[in-house]
Amino acid sequence: MTGPHPAAELSDTAAKDTRTAQKVSSTTVAVLAIYGLVAVLILASRAVSPSLGGLSQIETVFYLSAFLVFCAFGQGLVILVRGLDLSIASMITLGAILSTTLMGGSNDGLLYLVPAILLVCAMVGVVSGIGITFFAIPPFIMTMAVGIIVYSLCLGVTGGTPRGFPSPMLREFMQDRFVGIPSPVWLLGLFVILGTVLQGYSSLGRKLTAVGNNPAAAHVAGLSARRLTILAYAISAACAGFTGILLAAYSNGATLRMGDAYLLPSIAAVVVGGSSILGGRGSFLGTVGGALLLTTLSTILSALGIGQGWKTITEGLVILAALILLRDEVFTALQTRFRRTA
Amino acid sequence: MTNQLAMSTAPHSRRLPNLKVLAESALLIVLIYAVMAVVYVSVQPSALSPYAIEALLNNSLPLMLAAAGATFVILQGGFDLSVAGIISLVNVVIAVMPVDGPLGALANLGVALSIGIAVGAVNGFLVAGLRIQAIAATLATMIVCQGAALLILGAPGGYVPDFMVYDLTGSVFGVPVALVIILAVIALWSLYRRTDAGRNLLAVGQDRKAAGLSGINVERTEFFSFVWAGAFYALAAYMLAAQTSTGSPSAGEPFLLLSFAAVALGGTAFGGGRGGVTASLFGAATLTLMQKVLFALGVSSFYTGVIQGLIMILAVLFAAAVRYAVRSRRVA
Numbered sequence: 001m002t003g004p005h006p007a008a009e010l011s012d013t014a015a016k017d018t019r020t021a022q023k024v025s026s027t028t029v030a031v032l033a034i035y036g037l038v039a040v041l042i043l044a045s046r047a048v049s050p051s052l053g054g055l056s057q058i059e060t061v062f063y064l065s066a067f068l069v070f071c072a073f074g075q076g077l078v079i080l081v082r083g084l085d086l087s088i089a090s091m092i093t094l095g096a097i098l099s100t101t102l103m104g105g106s107n108d109g110l111l112y113l114v115p116a117i118l119l120v121c122a123m124v125g126v127v128s129g130i131g132i133t134f135f136a137i138p139p140f141i142m143t144m145a146v147g148i149i150v151y152s153l154c155l156g157v158t159g160g161t162p163r164g165f166p167s168p169m170l171r172e173f174m175q176d177r178f179v180g181i182p183s184p185v186w187l188l189g190l191f192v193i194l195g196t197v198l199q200g201y202s203s204l205g206r207k208l209t210a211v212g213n214n215p216a217a218a219h220v221a222g223l224s225a226r227r228l229t230i231l232a233y234a235i236s237a238a239c240a241g242f243t244g245i246l247l248a249a250y251s252n253g254a255t256l257r258m259g260d261a262y263l264l265p266s267i268a269a270v271v272v273g274g275s276s277i278l279g280g281r282g283s284f285l286g287t288v289g290g291a292l293l294l295t296t297l298s299t300i301l302s303a304l305g306i307g308q309g310w311k312t313i314t315e316g317l318v319i320l321a322a323l324i325l326l327r328d329e330v331f332t333a334l335q336t337r338f339r340r341t342a
Numbered sequence: 343m344t345n346q347l348a349m350s351t352a353p354h355s356r357r358l359p360n361l362k363v364l365a366e367s368a369l370l371i372v373l374i375y376a377v378m379a380v381v382y383v384s385v386q387p388s389a390l391s392p393y394a395i396e397a398l399l400n401n402s403l404p405l406m407l408a409a410a411g412a413t414f415v416i417l418q419g420g421f422d423l424s425v426a427g428i429i430s431l432v433n434v435v436i437a438v439m440p441v442d443g444p445l446g447a448l449a450n451l452g453v454a455l456s457i458g459i460a461v462g463a464v465n466g467f468l469v470a471g472l473r474i475q476a477i478a479a480t481l482a483t484m485i486v487c488q489g490a491a492l493l494i495l496g497a498p499g500g501y502v503p504d505f506m507v508y509d510l511t512g513s514v515f516g517v518p519v520a521l522v523i524i525l526a527v528i529a530l531w532s533l534y535r536r537t538d539a540g541r542n543l544l545a546v547g548q549d550r551k552a553a554g555l556s557g558i559n560v561e562r563t564e565f566f567s568f569v570w571a572g573a574f575y576a577l578a579a580y581m582l583a584a585q586t587s588t589g590s591p592s593a594g595e596p597f598l599l600l601s602f603a604a605v606a607l608g609g610t611a612f613g614g615g616r617g618g619v620t621a622s623l624f625g626a627a628t629l630t631l632m633q634k635v636l637f638a639l640g641v642s643s644f645y646t647g648v649i650q651g652l653i654m655i656l657a658v659l660f661a662a663a664v665r666y667a668v669r670s671r672r673v674a
Contacts, residue, residue, distance in 0.1 A: 137659065138612045140612055142655065145652070149647060149652065152648045153647075153648060155645075155647070159644070267477070271477065277476075309489050309491075311489070312486075312492060313485075313489030316485030316487075316488075319478075319482040323475075324474065327473065329473065
């Protein structure tokens with residue numbers, strides 16, 4: 001029973017729950033710590049190479065992390081309701097392939113094609129959600145099976161080699177700058193604001209958190225746990241599709257294995273960001289921090305020019321270090337230490 | 343905890359022996375496997391030749407062992423992604439070990455098990471000792487192991503002793519070695535689940551708090567579940583090296599999702615407390631057999647994934663339906 005209890009927020013007249021306040025502050029500290037870690041990494045990378053540690057590297061990190069942030073938002077919502085979305089890789093591929101084949105390198109219909117593709121992806125998410133809620137299939141199995149089916153359909157329909165090109169307008173958007181900052185970074189900023197409001201401050205976000213905290217209690221409180229869970233999977237699939245559309249525009253084409261590189265990092269970003277894999281607790285800003293941390297790390301390691309083996313090992317060790325340092329116990333220990341000295 | 347469980351189910355098992363046994367044991371997945379085997383033999387009669395059976399068992403064995411390992415962790419309510427990393431790491435270590443003959447194979451086995459147990463112990467320490475979320479901790483160890491595998495062997499290759507490649511994938515007195523290993527694992531599990539450690543594993547998975555209050559050392563149980571898992575992954579990698587006669591730094595990747603699918607097919611509950619290793623073994627064997635059946639039926643290789651995914655969903659639904667039927671009869 002961690003995090004704000006759903007019953008506590010339903011009754012405004014109840015005495016103020018101080019434990020909630022304490023929890024929130026520890027989450028805030030955890031989120032700040034991640035961003036601190038990112039800043040330290042970027043500054044420290046000056047030692048690695050003079051080209052790093054500057055504004056251009058920060059720009060690159062934001063640009064590249066955008067893809068991960070988009071799909072990790074959906075993953076975060078699914079994890080919030082005690083699920084896991086393993087179909088993300090296939091949904092990214094689906095979004096990318098649909099966008100290149102349907103757009104076919106032209107701008108006609110861009111305005112309705114993008115929402116249509118997102119809708120198709122969301123429907124696939126609804127199918128996963130229905131299997132998980134109404135048929136009680138474990139999320140792990142359901143999303144993996146749906147992922148395999150979608151991937152296999154992509155493979156069969158394209159015959160192994162996806163054709164077509166993204167719309168030139170989207171391509172330009174990925175390369176353009178607005179007020180000196182790449183447009184995808186603006187998009188990332190907008191997405192982060194919307195996502196934070198949706199997950200942390202909207203009634204939908206609070207309902208999802210309540211379902212994740214205690215589905216039975218949420219049901220008693222009058223929430224439709226099933227409908228909310230299905231919605232989380234739909235949003236996740238649509239976010240992955242969105243990532244796919246942008247990835248296809250970024251690399252000017254789609255490939256079948258395009259999404260693979262984002263599945264495990266999307267889970268890692270959410271968990272490193274302090275969300276509980278058991279659901280009911282998590283903040284999107286933490287997830288964004290986790291995504292920035294992972295992206296910063298991989299850009300620095302690439303610049304180091306070390307072999308793939310050492311690169312991978314370092315990546316794993318840094319994730320591990322972040323996990324060990326960002327534990328609740330560490331904050332509690334720090335808190336008591338500070339209280340004693342104060 | 344376990345006593346209470348036994349008391350609540352005992353009277354019913356007398357009334358409904360068949361359905362009850364079917365729902366709670368590995369029988370259900372064995373049944374699914376048998377049906378699939380009948381389909382396979384009917385479309386491909388040559389599948390009954392001793393050579394084909396031996397090949398099928400050899401193909402299935404690595405995934406079966408990996409799924410058996412994953413079951414230990416899932417039964418106590420945990421999660422272990424390190425399977426992909428451990429299999430890759432052990433696989434390449436075997437491929438670079440300059441040993442040969444039966445003694446070399448034994449040395450390989452020793453090294454493999456040491457690596458698996460060591461990584462499993464690290465996982466156990468991170469999860470049970472430092473209280474890091476299992477999925478996150480094992481994700482990190484998986485990545486580290488994959489990196490180490492790349493360091494040891496940058497590209498597929500290496501050398502696997504002939505004894506492993508030929509003798510361990512062959513037959514002894516007409517019995518395939520793979521079958522001997524499978525039977526040994528089943529025997530080991532049926533012994534283990536009757537020990538205190540085995541009961542604790544299920545009790546912790548059913549209710550952590552209650553298990554702790556009733557005197558079970560929850561941390562210890564968690565820790566050793568990861569150690570068992572690591573040992574089984576190492577064994578899987580060992581048999582994989584024997585079967586493919588080569589090492590690859592990405593050998594473990596296909597096992598990541600498939601071993602969990604196998605566990606779920608076997609009916610072991612994610613979240614813990616219900617299921618068993620034997621069921622997972624058959625779940626894994628079913629997955630491998632399914633691919634063979636689809637190939638024999640001439641399904642275009644592009645679309646096999648569609649059917650594979652559908653069968654996975656249907657198998658889980660079928661098992662759930664049987665369990666539901668049993669439960670509603672029990673209430674009535």
